[in-house]
Amino acid sequence: MWDYPKNLAELESELRTEKACVQYLYRLRWPDGFVCPRCGGTKSWFTSRGLCKCANCSYQVSAKTGTIFERSRLPLSIWFRAIWWVTSTKNGASAKSLQRILGLGSYETAWTCLHKLRRAMVRPGRDRLAGAVEVDETYIGGERPGKRGRGAEGKALVLIAAQMDVKRIGRIRLRRVEDASAASLEPAVLEAVEVGSLVRTDGWNGYNSLDHLGYVHDIARKKADVGKNLLPCCNRVASLLKRWLMGTHQGAVSHEHLDYYLDEYTFRFNRRTSRSRGKLFHRLLQHAVVIEPVPYSALIKHARGPKPKHNI
Numbered sequence: 001m002w003d004y005p006k007n008l009a010e011l012e013s014e015l016r017t018e019k020a021c022v023q024y025l026y027r028l029r030w031p032d033g034f035v036c037p038r039c040g041g042t043k044s045w046f047t048s049r050g051l052c053k054c055a056n057c058s059y060q061v062s063a064k065t066g067t068i069f070e071r072s073r074l075p076l077s078i079w080f081r082a083i084w085w086v087t088s089t090k091n092g093a094s095a096k097s098l099q100r101i102l103g104l105g106s107y108e109t110a111w112t113c114l115h116k117l118r119r120a121m122v123r124p125g126r127d128r129l130a131g132a133v134e135v136d137e138t139y140i141g142g143e144r145p146g147k148r149g150r151g152a153e154g155k156a157l158v159l160i161a162a163q164m165d166v167k168r169i170g171r172i173r174l175r176r177v178e179d180a181s182a183a184s185l186e187p188a189v190l191e192a193v194e195v196g197s198l199v200r201t202d203g204w205n206g207y208n209s210l211d212h213l214g215y216v217h218d219i220a221r222k223k224a225d226v227g228k229n230l231l232p233c234c235n236r237v238a239s240l241l242k243r244w245l246m247g248t249h250q251g252a253v254s255h256e257h258l259d260y261y262l263d264e265y266t267f268r269f270n271r272r273t274s275r276s277r278g279k280l281f282h283r284l285l286q287h288a289v290v291i292e293p294v295p296y297s298a299l300i301k302h303a304r305g306p307k308p309k310h311n312i
């Protein structure tokens with residue numbers, strides 16, 4: 001069975017119509033076949049409105065319900081093209097470029113679309129890093145490196161955890177933290193790294209209790225300055241992340257939304273060697289159908305500036 005488009009030509013031929021997109025979405029939601037959420041029946045057919053109707057109890061269900069596509073006015077065919085664009089390009093797309101490429105009516109529509117997709121970039125219940133993991137922090141935003149331990153003006157502190165695989169950086173996790181105190185760093189490390197792993201840090205005292213938390217704590221060096229002089233893997237990740245934020249997004253990322261950009265970067269970095277772009281398309285769609293829908297009001301809750309008028 002055809003499982004995902006291998007290239008743009010296949011996307012255009014296999015997922016050309018809205019009907020084909022709806023049916024594809026059904027297959028992603030019920031990979032082992034339809035199961036009626038009301039009666040558990042497994043026989044169904046499509047209605048003319050693109051709903052799936054249970055043959056047993058006549059319950060009608062939309063494949064979009066409970067996904068990021070719920071209540072969206074954008075056709076699935078546009079969503080799928082947006083996902084293709086986001087996953088097939090090395091650095092992703094800014095809202096402005098997505099608006100232009102897909103011919104979307106407004107900047108807000110493109111922005112919301114990208115933000116909903118970012119929420120699908122973290123797989124619910126994903127596992128933690130394991131093995132040997134390097135951990136350090138960096139400031140995002142602003143020019144001068146900040147003083148550690150004190151919140152630097154206008155900057156966000158981001159914890160980087162990078163799996164040190166043989167000869168290369170493995171998977172990463174990125175998490176914004178309040179400050180560089182142990183109270184902020186420890187929960188972030190626990191969320192990112194499997195207990196029992198080797199965690200390598202510099203000599204910053206915020207990491208002093210990692211061995212009590214169950215990690216094998218390796219202090220690479222005594223000296224500890226944030227913003228400069230990061231441990232090598234984290235330094236590489238930090239500079240790539242900053243380049244991406246400045247390049248693709250031209251630095252226009254507010255602190256309120258930084259977490260979602262970190263999620264997108266993590267998704268990209270961890271799959272940077274994947275040769276099959278179609279697989280990434282498939283993966284992102286699989287995430288998109290299992291996460292809870294995000295209403296537009298929640299997306300812009302903390303956003304700065306004037307609120308766009310309508311949902312998409």
Ligand SMILES: [Zn+2]
Nearest residue numbers: 036039054057
């Ligand atoms: Zn039923």
